[in-house]
Amino acid sequence: xxxxxxxxYLQAIFKSSACxxxxxxxxxxxxxxxxxxxxxxxxxxxxxxxxxxxxxxGFVRVKVVVESVGQLGIEEYLKHNExxxxxxxxxxxxxxxxxxxxxxxxxxxxxxxxxxxxxKSEVTLSVEDLMGTLQLEPVVVAITELIDPLNxxxxxxxxxxxxxxxxxxKDKPLENKFGDLFRYEWINFAESEIxxxxxxxxxxxxxxxxxxxxxKGIQNFHxxxxxxxxxxxxxxxxxxxxxxxxxxxxxSVLHACGASVISRIRSKAAVMKEDDPQADEFGDVFDALTAxxxxxxxxxxxLLTMDVELENNYQFCDQISKASESAINEHLTSxxxxxxxxxxxxxNGLMDLLDLAGFPRD
Amino acid sequence: xxxxxxxxxxxxxxADVVENLVGGSGAFATDVVELGxxxxxxxxxxxxxxxxxxxxxxxxxxxxxxxxxxxxxQDLHESFGPIREHCPWLLxxxxxxxxxxxxxxxxxxxxxxxxxxxxxxxxxxxxxKDSALERFLMSPDSVHSQSRHVIRRxxxxxxxxxxxxxxxxxxxxxxxxxxxxxGAVFERKLGLSPTLAVALCRAANKLGAVKKTDDAxxxxxxxxxxxxxxxxxxxxxxxxMEFLSDAQIDDxxxxxxxxxxxxx
Numbered sequence: 259x260x261x262x263x264x265x266x267y268l269q270a271i272f273k274s275s276a277c278x279x280x281x282x283x284x285x286x287x288x289x290x291x292x293x294x295x296x297x298x299x300x301x302x303x304x305x306x307x308x309x310x311x312x313x314x315x316g317f318v319r320v321k322v323v324v325e326s327v328g329q330l331g332i333e334e335y336l337k338h339n340e341x342x343x344x345x346x347x348x349x350x351x352x353x354x355x356x357x358x359x360x361x362x363x364x365x366x367x368x369x370x371x372x373x374x375x376x377x378k379s380e381v382t383l384s385v386e387d388l389m390g391t392l393q394l395e396p397v398v399v400a401i402t403e404l405i406d407p408l409n410x411x412x413x414x415x416x417x418x419x420x421x422x423x424x425x426x427x428k429d430k431p432l433e434n435k436f437g438d439l440f441r442y443e444w445i446n447f448a449e450s451e452i453x454x455x456x457x458x459x460x461x462x463x464x465x466x467x468x469x470x471x472x473x474k475g476i477q478n479f480h481x482x483x484x485x486x487x488x489x490x491x492x493x494x495x496x497x498x499x500x501x502x503x504x505x506x507x508x509x510s511v512l513h514a515c516g517a518s519v520i521s522r523i524r525s526k527a528a529v530m531k532e533d534d535p536q537a538d539e540f541g542d543v544f545d546a547l548t549a550x551x552x553x554x555x556x557x558x559x560x561l562l563t564m565d566v567e568l569e570n571n572y573q574f575c576d577q578i579s580k581a582s583e584s585a586i587n588e589h590l591t592s593x594x595x596x597x598x599x600x601x602x603x604x605x606n607g608l609m610d611l612l613d614l615a616g617f618p619r620d
Numbered sequence: 621x622x623x624x625x626x627x628x629x630x631x632x633x634x635a636d637v638v639e640n641l642v643g644g645s646g647a648f649a650t651d652v653v654e655l656g657x658x659x660x661x662x663x664x665x666x667x668x669x670x671x672x673x674x675x676x677x678x679x680x681x682x683x684x685x686x687x688x689x690x691x692x693x694q695d696l697h698e699s700f701g702p703i704r705e706h707c708p709w710l711l712x713x714x715x716x717x718x719x720x721x722x723x724x725x726x727x728x729x730x731x732x733x734x735x736x737x738x739x740x741x742x743x744x745x746x747x748x749k750d751s752a753l754e755r756f757l758m759s760p761d762s763v764h765s766q767s768r769h770v771i772r773r774x775x776x777x778x779x780x781x782x783x784x785x786x787x788x789x790x791x792x793x794x795x796x797x798x799x800x801x802x803g804a805v806f807e808r809k810l811g812l813s814p815t816l817a818v819a820l821c822r823a824a825n826k827l828g829a830v831k832k833t834d835d836a837x838x839x840x841x842x843x844x845x846x847x848x849x850x851x852x853x854x855x856x857x858x859x860x861m862e863f864l865s866d867a868q869i870d871d872x873x874x875x876x877x878x879x880x881x882x883x884x
Contacts, residue, residue: 352809355761359812359813360813361862386709387708389760390760399863414859415868416859416863416868528750529634542762545763546764546765549761
């Protein structure tokens with residue numbers, strides 16, 4: 259079997275500095291530095307910038323400039339190969355929403371004084387084209403077939419020799435705090451054709467942000483809702499008196515959301531299996547979920563997970579998809595329920611619910 | 621002026637799809653898309669394209685389905701030119717594709733993926749599989765969902781060909797005899813690069829099935845294809861395919877194909 263890009267070969271992760279500039283003109287070079295959270299260094303971690311930050315300042319173009327700091331870590335290749343023109347540096351752009359996958363050429367130069375390789379690459383983007391998540395990964399690739407300093411084997415053209423953390427342009431995610439994640443609405447279910455009048459609440463995961471609909475028609479659900487004077491601005495009774503009820507509701511809402519998300523993951527996986535009975539990897543289901551569902555998993559994965567704390571959301575979707583029906587049923591009624599109960603038994607559940615329902619804390 | 625029809629309720633599952641299909645095209649209320657600057661944009665009616673595709677398509681005959689899909693893909697791409705120019709973001713809006721699938725090209729979508737629409741009015745006819753019904757849904761962030769959508773898949777194939785060299789010549793390479801190939805390419809991030817996608821389709825089409833002989837067992841094209849895409853995934857884990865020229869990509873992929881074909 260031919261091994262394209264044999265492994266292991268000399269690879270490195272280099273430190274770089276990323277600066278993001280904005281321009282209010284489509285043609286003139288009047289670039290303003292856009293401040294990002296933290297510093298501008300990227301190494302093994304990514305540097306994220308939200309579109310909101312760009313929109314708010316009225317920029318119509320964005321320029322991303324990435325430069326290496328110190329050596330790249332692949333200088334040894336120069337000693338084992340005759341030419342110095344063996345590297346190409348650039349940014350690999352990947353965006354699933356905007357459907358982009360391309361290479362933006364940059365430069366890699368050898369600094370003979372410091373005896374290190376220096377990387378610089380930049381890309382200019384129109385704000386109008388920015389959608390979803392766009393990842394810009396700095397890479398150094400082999401231009402020609404190279405001799406690997408580690409073992410003398412050859413490395414094929416195109417092989418990624420060095421990489422740095424990506425610059426990620428994205429929409430601001432929903433906060434992972436319960437009260438911030440959802441918008442709440444009180445409605446009387448008896449007056450709606452969609453809901454049963456005795457249901458306590460319903461969850462609408464589709465609207466942005468997702469909504470929790472609380473049934474105004476249930477007596478004593480929040481008795482304050484029955485008080486006419488509350489609508490005129492009177493304060494509700496002491497929060498503590500509602501503690502037990504609130505905690506139970508908080509747990510119920512979390513559990514219903516978790517069950518709904520798990521059901522959606524399994525339904526998507528079932529469709530994949532129906533289409534390809536040999537399918538055995540379901541991590542991609544995460545990408546097929548709505549932004550709200552993804553946010554919920556991101557925020558509460560530790561409560562929803564079945565046995566171990568998984569590394570990422572893709573592994574979570576894979577695990578949930580592969581679990582048997584009985585294991586899921588047991589999980590929903592046992593472990594997940596206990597996790598949620600523990601969570602809401604702390605102050606978090608109560609406080610989040612109070613935020614959710616818009617009540618002042620006492 | 622473009623009018624995009626939005627569903628009255630959220631469409632998330634196969635059951636929601638059925639509910640909206642049962643309601644007919646009228647289940648969609650019309651909302652005008654705001655372009656933000658007061659401008660409007662016009663596109664040709666898509667209804668005629670759908671009818672023409674249905675007329676030329678016999679679902680029992682894969683070749684006629686393929687031809688109808690190829691033509692419709694090109695028609696859609698040409699028709700959406702003004703959208704690409706004035707409001708490209710619209711091509712990623714869930715509501716836009718819902719409108720196309722449930723309203724403008726509803727009959728084509730039903731004929732192509734659900735065996736027609738009789739099951740909607742005759743309960744004795746079994747409902748199509750969920751995997752077919754979920755093709756009416758589209759999540760903007762998921763390449764898997766984008767490329768499985770009843771209509772958007774065709775647009776993606778045409779756009780890939782057009783982005784590759786400004787022609788529609790490669791739609792027939794993408795939509796070749798083995799329809800599992802565009803699925804394997806476009807349902808993954810491999811399909812985001814037109815150069816890589818066209819090269820992958822060209823190479824994968826060279827993986828023929830092997831008939832059983834006295835000395836060797838049969839090997840289906842599907843099992844060879846699986847092997848090919850596993851190798852491709854290994855390759856892209858260490859090689860930046862985006863960096864390579866068309867010829868280099870072809871060279872690497874043809875090497876894999878030759879190896880798999882010779883091993884069988």
